[in-house]
């Protein structure tokens with residue numbers, strides 16, 4: 001048959017197929033025999049990318065159903081994204097922190113998301129991956145400072161938060177009257193402002209202008225697109241403008257030296273002294289950079305608090321048991337007669353140390369909801385070894401690498417057959433063991449290794465706070481915030497649906513690829529009233 005006689009559709013299909021084959025042969029990455037297995041895709045170069053855009057991190061769960069590898073490769077465009085799916089490979093990844101860089105991604109975010117100018121970029125890129133081997137430079141010195149500060153200054157941070165939070169609790173449903181609230185919005189609003197104030201002091205930008213709280217979450221919601229969409233001022237106008245208002249407010253805060261006021265955390269004062277004094281960034285750039293600190297401090301803590309409270313409220317039996325534990329941490333003092341309100345003193349140290357079920361429920365909430373992917377950039381060709389199986393794989397320079405916590409946190413061989421559902425008691429062996437070890441006076445690190453019902457430890461499996469060199473330094477502070485907020489609701493209030501029906505949690509918004517803990521997909525309207533016997537209670541927190 002002559003070419004002119006062939007049907008055009010056949011010719012077109014053939015041409016597309018040959019071109020696709022040519023492109024995929026010449027441009028697509030070729031697997032090195034030492035690399036982790038490649039996951040095929042029907043659309044060369046962009047197939048995985050399309051699915052990641054469409055399904056977010058859920059795509060990694062879908063892949064795991066068909067290709068159950070502990071470590072594998074997604075060829076994307078001309079590069080590779082390695083996915084870590086097992087605790088053993090997660091440990092191997094964290095061990096190789098010298099060549100699997102966290103800071104290179106931080107630097108990219110500072111440019112794309114926090115709008116750093118060229119001069120500031122030069123400062124933060126200097127020795128960012130410890131090229132000089134002396135841990136000098138703003139990123140490494142800031143990292144080291146913060147890891148010390150979050151331990152040494154934890155009491156100050158905790159006290160600041162409780163002082164900022166308690167007024168909202170004491171103003172809620174006063175004089176025994178029920179108060180309707182949108183639970184997610186109420187928590188998000190007051191918690192974000194209190195959290196910002198505990199770091200940035202009494203003149204925190206969000207305290208002076210509470211509408212910035214909404215701007216903050218609008219900005220947060222667009223963090224993925226801000227990385228990739230060109231001309232954000234045009235195509236992401238609302239988020240861009242919200243970010244601009246936040247930049248301006250934090251700049252004013254810095255220019256007016258508000259970080260020097262009493263009540264501001266020493267952590268933020270030191271960040272300001274280092275950034276402005278030692279490293280010479282402008283006030284504007286310091287201010288924009290602080291939005292990254294706000295992100296770390298708020299975007300995960302607020303939804304985890306919401307979900308923990310939701311899980312407890314939705315289960316009457318669990319609610320009663322947690323309430324009994326929390327009640328043992330409350331002292332009620334005086335004032336019953338004569339018009340003075342009774343002081344209800346919540347001891348937050350006891351909450352952490354003497355409430356194994358409450359602590360187990362917190363970790364279980366984190367397991368289910370805090371499954372953010374932990375990303376790294378490969379700086380040099382690196383061999384990773386799985387010490388359980390003895391396997392070694394090569395990960396190549398210039399590639400991305402991510403722990404799929406959303407897969408690992410639901411792996412039945414680790415968490416048991418009920419891994420897909422919330423089980424408040426799952427972490428009891430972890431929280432109770434620490435109580436025994438500490439003779440009842442201390443509880444395990446909230447990021448501690450998961451211990452199953454048979455007592456077996458699963459190192460590397462619980463990744464809500466990351467691990468290794470970049471494990472979350474703010475986790476103890478986060479634990480105080482989350483547990484004190486939830487405990488006050490549990491001990492002091494009843495929360496029901498407006499028609500009096502038991503609380504029903506809303507669905508989750510689902511998982512994005514670049515995001516914090518997933519938020520509720522919709523708000524939930526509830527009626528809050530004071531618990532019988534606590535109608536006139538005035539709440540106070542102590543450590």
Ligand code: HEM
Pocket residue numbers: 102143146296297298300301304370372374375463464465466467469470471472473474475477478
């Ligand atoms: C439930 C609440 C929180 C969760 C689930 C969480 C989770 C994480 C995770 C997974 C990482 C490691 C990221 C990586 O390795 O790629 C991290 C790092 C970090 N977190 Fe948190 N975090 C929480 C609360 C906080 C709070 C309250 C603060 C501060 C007030 C904070 C400050 C930080 C900082 C500064 C880093 C970067 C550490 C570094 O430079 O290596 N986090 N967090």
